[in-house]
Amino acid sequence: MSKFSAGLKLGDLNDFIAPSQTCIVSLKGVKKNSQPEKGVIRMQERVQTTEQDTAPVKVTLHDCLACSGCVTSAETVMLEQQSVDEFLKQVSSAEKAVIVSVSPQSRASLASYYGITPLQALKKLTTFFKSLGVKAVFDTSCSRDMSLIESCEEFIKVYKAQGTSNFKGQKRGFPLLASSCPGWVCYAEKTLDASILSHISCVKSPQQAMGAIIKRFACANMGLKVDEVYHVTVMPCYDKKLEASRDDFVFSIEGNENNEQAGTARFTEVDCVLTSGEMLDLLQGRCSDFMLLDESPLDRMLTNVDESGHLYGSRGGSGGYAECIFRHAARELFNKELSSPLEFKTLRNSDFKELTLEVEGEVVLRFACCYGFRNIQNLVRKMKTGKCEYQFVEIMACPSGCLNGGGQIKPRKGQSGKELIQNLETVYLKEVNVSNPYENPIIKGLYDSWLDHPGSQKCLQVMHTGYHTREKNVASEISNW
Amino acid sequence: MEMDVVQELQGHSDRVWSVAWRPDSGISGRPSMLASCSGDKTVRIWQCSSSQDLFIQHWSCVAVLDGMHQRTVRSCEWSPDGKLLATASFDGTTAIWENVGGDFECVASLEGHENEVKSVSWNCSGTLLATCGRDKSVWIWELQPGNEFECTSVLHGHSQDVKMVLWHPCEDILVSASYDNSIKAWIEDKDREDWVCAQTLSDSWGHTSTVWTVSFDASGHRLVSCSDDLSLKIWDSHSNLLSEGNLWKHLCTISGYHDRTIFSVHWSKASGLIATGAGDDCIRIFSEESNEKSTLGGDLTYKMVLKKEKAHITDVNCVRWHPQEASLLASAGDDGVVKIWKVAGESLY
Numbered sequence: 001m002s003k004f005s006a007g008l009k010l011g012d013l014n015d016f017i018a019p020s021q022t023c024i025v026s027l028k029g030v031k032k033n034s035q036p037e038k039g040v041i042r043m044q045e046r047v048q049t050t051e052q053d054t055a056p057v058k059v060t061l062h063d064c065l066a067c068s069g070c071v072t073s074a075e076t077v078m079l080e081q082q083s084v085d086e087f088l089k090q091v092s093s094a095e096k097a098v099i100v101s102v103s104p105q106s107r108a109s110l111a112s113y114y115g116i117t118p119l120q121a122l123k124k125l126t127t128f129f130k131s132l133g134v135k136a137v138f139d140t141s142c143s144r145d146m147s148l149i150e151s152c153e154e155f156i157k158v159y160k161a162q163g164t165s166n167f168k169g170q171k172r173g174f175p176l177l178a179s180s181c182p183g184w185v186c187y188a189e190k191t192l193d194a195s196i197l198s199h200i201s202c203v204k205s206p207q208q209a210m211g212a213i214i215k216r217f218a219c220a221n222m223g224l225k226v227d228e229v230y231h232v233t234v235m236p237c238y239d240k241k242l243e244a245s246r247d248d249f250v251f252s253i254e255g256n257e258n259n260e261q262a263g264t265a266r267f268t269e270v271d272c273v274l275t276s277g278e279m280l281d282l283l284q285g286r287c288s289d290f291m292l293l294d295e296s297p298l299d300r301m302l303t304n305v306d307e308s309g310h311l312y313g314s315r316g317g318s319g320g321y322a323e324c325i326f327r328h329a330a331r332e333l334f335n336k337e338l339s340s341p342l343e344f345k346t347l348r349n350s351d352f353k354e355l356t357l358e359v360e361g362e363v364v365l366r367f368a369c370c371y372g373f374r375n376i377q378n379l380v381r382k383m384k385t386g387k388c389e390y391q392f393v394e395i396m397a398c399p400s401g402c403l404n405g406g407g408q409i410k411p412r413k414g415q416s417g418k419e420l421i422q423n424l425e426t427v428y429l430k431e432v433n434v435s436n437p438y439e440n441p442i443i444k445g446l447y448d449s450w451l452d453h454p455g456s457q458k459c460l461q462v463m464h465t466g467y468h469t470r471e472k473n474v475a476s477e478i479s480n481w
Numbered sequence: 482m483e484m485d486v487v488q489e490l491q492g493h494s495d496r497v498w499s500v501a502w503r504p505d506s507g508i509s510g511r512p513s514m515l516a517s518c519s520g521d522k523t524v525r526i527w528q529c530s531s532s533q534d535l536f537i538q539h540w541s542c543v544a545v546l547d548g549m550h551q552r553t554v555r556s557c558e559w560s561p562d563g564k565l566l567a568t569a570s571f572d573g574t575t576a577i578w579e580n581v582g583g584d585f586e587c588v589a590s591l592e593g594h595e596n597e598v599k600s601v602s603w604n605c606s607g608t609l610l611a612t613c614g615r616d617k618s619v620w621i622w623e624l625q626p627g628n629e630f631e632c633t634s635v636l637h638g639h640s641q642d643v644k645m646v647l648w649h650p651c652e653d654i655l656v657s658a659s660y661d662n663s664i665k666a667w668i669e670d671k672d673r674e675d676w677v678c679a680q681t682l683s684d685s686w687g688h689t690s691t692v693w694t695v696s697f698d699a700s701g702h703r704l705v706s707c708s709d710d711l712s713l714k715i716w717d718s719h720s721n722l723l724s725e726g727n728l729w730k731h732l733c734t735i736s737g738y739h740d741r742t743i744f745s746v747h748w749s750k751a752s753g754l755i756a757t758g759a760g761d762d763c764i765r766i767f768s769e770e771s772n773e774k775s776t777l778g779g780d781l782t783y784k785m786v787l788k789k790e791k792a793h794i795t796d797v798n799c800v801r802w803h804p805q806e807a808s809l810l811a812s813a814g815d816d817g818v819v820k821i822w823k824v825a826g827e828s829l830y
Contacts, residue, residue: 374632399675418672
């Protein structure tokens, strides 16, 4: 059974592969058949297969996605099992320095499971991973602050460019849609047309932002070259594995005099993704009692922990995009300082909430949080019929958002799904200070020393991405006859 | 028991998949209206010119709904008040048409299914619409003011193509039938703010091949299902023996009468007779065997009281009893023809 989000389960997840639809990737490198002479019957020599020929052809998920997006349930099983094995292999081979970035949702999932705080969970995880040989354990709340800042800058740009000139060569209009959920992005690329895709924010997700930060810049501060780093993230869902394998997140480093090869070398921002559940399996398999693990000091370089040892980050189990951009826009565009917790208005159901800002009786900002497939359907409908009044929508594929991701640790015996989510919402911010991304000293430092300033040209190159409609090829359409 | 053709309705240029009587046909003198949908991408509306005598041949085509669907229209259903007609198509969309003084105007198009939509059904109050399709999902839509529809739920559970969805005649319980051999019942779970599968009818008492159609009796207490496994099954929800969480219990299986796939089954609200349309071109009618010893789950049986061979010259895709007039039956075939039948006999009343 696939553990991917609803949008990915639909369509193309089809075990019936029609004859012409079989995976073509593995056939690359098949020997060419030369044309026989007309009128001559060619007798084919039986080819003796050698040991090497019978080695299984490996099709990576990357190859699969690059083809036509036909992800069968066989591939999802391969995908689901691949990550932990790969991770352990890398860690034990010690060829590369393994860096693990833990998401705050995964940390909360673990904290809830063991009844401890997120800080305790992250500290114990640091001990555990390092005992395996991991070099550093970081926190994606940190890179998330950069994603949030870039999203704020992007919003202001689009707001100001509204109806006027083109933005980035493409007419951008409202609503701007959050880009951090790969379940949503993959669904949009496969089923919606380019007109909807043009609304998706181009800012990278916290996972990919962390990958970019580590591999393109920060690893040097750790005395590592980019080809010496193996970056692993721990995430609340399986869809993040698909995100990590996107071609858009593969980059090349320009070669230098010493190494002509480097110009052609390609690196990926995130090498491996483990889900919270896989991380728990790993813990339970290798560690007799997680609760007895020491609490190691955190690796501060890319972790949101302040001088007094408190964790900090944005509010919102799905990243807090709507809230953060709303506050920033209120401040920058309307000079309104919104300090108290923002009041979301629940619409159809608790997975569809609205935020509005009124100035002199007129609604000037209207944002929404839209979680779950059915709500996404309604939002897309409104967009298609031109009835969408929102300027920004935080879209997430999973009902209740990322805390309820498909890869999170399952409820304990006797605990209902609803109880677990309520607990996760509380634990997520337990002893975590809510902070303004713009005030994150680590991120400020990254802008100062590397990316110049928020929204700069360098940011556009390194922290932004694009989307592509996945055209269905003829072969996959045959099953629709 | 006898069955004779009243009229053959020609006009479609491809197989006719489904027919649906407008619910108020014959009530307060309203003319009977029948919708039929076809592989020719259109829906035709047929009307009987006289409400007095339905058995004289004066049915005519009063409207052709075209230009909307890009592929076969697989299913059509009237809203309970007869004002709207929903049409489900292989093009992945479900269109909603409004009857505006004899003209039908498309007022909405529901998108979202990944591929062919196979069936559509309105709930008894006309506030909810369900659709299902080859993408294995069942969607529930809520009607909003201004003929707007909002997606309320996308239900996964079936492991194969879902052939049909049907709402209970009185309560908001949705039943779905699938190529995965099972029938599922779905209800709303207010706690979870979503719809959930309350029961799956499969395995021991379930069908052993594709379930094509389901139909409720007038009260909604019983459900009949038909399948590629050549049997009909009757399910009951009235029994005190039902365990918690189980809405339906298998009552009996009717087998040995069909030798080809049974594509359609319909339970007459007026007479209680069950009609079937099958791949052997026949229409059959079944009646509950009056049995004094019969208790629920005990001695209940159904016997075949009529077999009309060559009802169509091809597969019979759909059979539907008239909502009011017990002796009228409509059928649709691969031959592109819609037939109106008159049934006569003792078992009728």
